[in-house]
Amino acid sequence: MPDRLHRPDGKPPRVVVVGGGVAALETVLALRALAGMRVEVELIAPDDELRYPPLEVIEPFGLTPPRVDLTDALDTLGVLHRRERVTAVHLQEQCVTTSQGTIVPYEALVLAIGARALPPPAGALTFGGPNGRRQLQALLDDSVAGLVEQILFAVPLGAAWPLPLYELATLTVQRLRSLGSGSTAVSIVTPERVPLELFGGRASGHVREQLDALGIAFNGGGHVAEILRGEARIAPGGELLPADRVVTMPTLRGPALPGVPHDADGFIPVDRHGAVTGAYGVYAAGDATDQPIKQGGLATQQADAIASAIAARAGAAVTPEPFAGVLRGMLLTAGAPRYLEADRSGRSAPTGSPTPLWWPPTKVAGRYLAPFLAQQLAGSAIASDLNPPEMWRDGSIPCEVTLPVL
Ligand SMILES: Cc1cc2nc3c(=O)[nH]c(=O)nc-3n(C[C@H](O)[C@H](O)[C@H](O)COP(=O)(O)OP(=O)(O)OC[C@H]3O[C@@H](n4cnc5c(N)ncnc54)[C@H](O)[C@@H]3O)c2cc1C
Structure with a gap:
């Protein structure tokens, strides 16, 4: 039995998610799906928009990636967006402090704060940097x-x-x-x-x-x-x-956030449930962790593992599922994209396909994130940017695949 989350005033335990990228949003979505309103969720990140780097590659080629307003998205999930930056974690007190001097207490803390880019080598154009x-x-x-x-x-x-x-x-x-x-x-x-x-x-x-x-x-x-x-x-x-x-592209280093255990390169050590080694009640997902491949799809799988662990601790009838580690990549080309998948445990054969291997066929294959973004952007003026026919469609999307319900 996992130890239960307990809030001293008897209200739903507070889960504080830090970060405004795919790992953070997937955590929030998975928490709402698995724990419902058993937990109070607050997200702390300075960002106005969801950070979604995979589509940056289309910008130099004259296409505008869709933007997702983070506060609006969180609003639909009943999650408060605190537009601040966390400056330190206080493990004993179970709280974080922010750039504005706010103290935010938590019963469970999820760090999804990404990695830092090292300065580029002299003479190279670094994509993924500020001017790339x-x-x-x-x-x-x-x-x-x-x-x-x-x-x-x-x-x-x-x-x-x-x-x-x-x-x-x-x-x-x-x-x-x-x-x-x-x-x-x-x-x-x-x-x-x-x-x-x-x-x-x-x-x-x-x-x-x-x-x-x-x-x-x-x-x-x-x-x-x-x-x-x-x-x-x-x-x-x-x-x-x-x-x-x-x-x-930049070489990455971990965030080395004060108060949080990290390895020599600043990355946060986590177990297969996303729990941070040596930090009770603290979890971490995504590029900030010591997971060797820094990829959005893997970040969302870490987030799902964390959400199931927290949901179980909040009393939901959920069995904590460890991090799956299935690598899924969509390679953009000027024709049909290529879908790539490899089970890193070696259980399924590596493959490559011109037809989608997951649905909706988004760059970051998040279980909850992908359908959520498809729904958020459906019918909006920017939806056509997400699916410009010459970049994305090959006309061969299997019709038996159904859109997952949120
Ligand atoms: C050009 C490019 C293309 C890519 N293509 C793909 C792809 O096709 N498929 C794929 O799966 N992955 C792809 N990736 C990798 C993927 O983008 C990353 O793995 C993913 O964005 C990591 O998500 P994250 O949420 O962990 O971190 P990030 O996206 O880095 O988000 C970190 C968030 O935390 C916030 N933050 C940082 N510090 C603090 C703090 N102290 N307090 C509060 N908030 C903080 C930041 O503002 C940011 O919002 C690509 C990456 C790049 C650069």
Whole structure:
């Protein structure tokens, strides 16, 4: 029997969720689904909008990702949004303090505060950094103007999620071709031995075929050690690859929030139920944790595990389900997206498919988040941005799949 959450004044126990990204919103949605109103939920994050990085890759290509107002979304769930930043956790007192000096007590605390990006290497354009999208747009303009002969998309050593660089390379080639400017060569260098190695052989083979079809050169088993004029030095081995411009993604470090246990890189250690090691009543999900792959879908699975553990502790008839760890990725291309899935425990064969493997087929495959976002955006003016026909649809969505009910 899990120990019950108890609030001294007898009211529903307070669950404080910290963060405004996919891990935080999935936690809130799963809590409402599993524990109903048995818990009082408050979310603390400075953000006005849900943070949803996966769609940032479409912005340089002239598409506007949909925005989700966080306060409105939380309002529909009966959850208070406190627009503040948590500055410290006080484990003994079971409370957090915020940038405004507010003290917020909790019976259970969920930290979904993401990771920090390290400064980019000198000379590289870092996508996912503050100016990445604008710089990539400028790079496309320069390429169209004939100023760039070779773009190298470089997956950094220890990258926690390499897929966006494959998308950027693919979309760049397609974009330049559609503008009648096919003279810029595009290549990828990555520490992986094969493309998107995380997903295993078959999926990797699909991605390789796609790269070959687009003329994108794949260089596996290396990373950029130094950017020189017109070329990049690759380690190990010291090979020089032609590169007028190098596009990369930031290397991540943990948040190292005062009062919270963390490893040497600042990441929060968690068990399979998302409980933070050595911090009673505290859970953590998403990029902030010591889970090695930093990916939105995995973040939502951690959130679901946490919500089931808290719901059980709040007295709901729920069995705590541990973190599943199924990797699901949607690779955007200018044609049909590719759906990739791999069970990291090895129970199911890795696959790759042009038809959706989950529903709704969103970038972040969250059990509660995906249908919630589909519902929030349905019928709105921005829904067409989420589903621009040339980017998303392949006409082959299986009709037997039904939309999950919230
Ligand atoms: C370009 C790009 C493309 C990607 N593509 C995919 C994809 O296709 N599929 C996929 O599954 N994943 C993808 N990812 C990874 C995915 O975006 C992340 O794994 C996911 O966003 C992590 O979610 P999170 O909620 O843990 O953290 P974040 O999204 O980083 O959110 C952290 C939140 O916490 C808030 N916060 C931070 N500190 C505090 C504090 N002290 N107090 C209060 N609030 C705080 C922040 O303001 C933010 O709202 C991509 C990432 C990038 C950069």
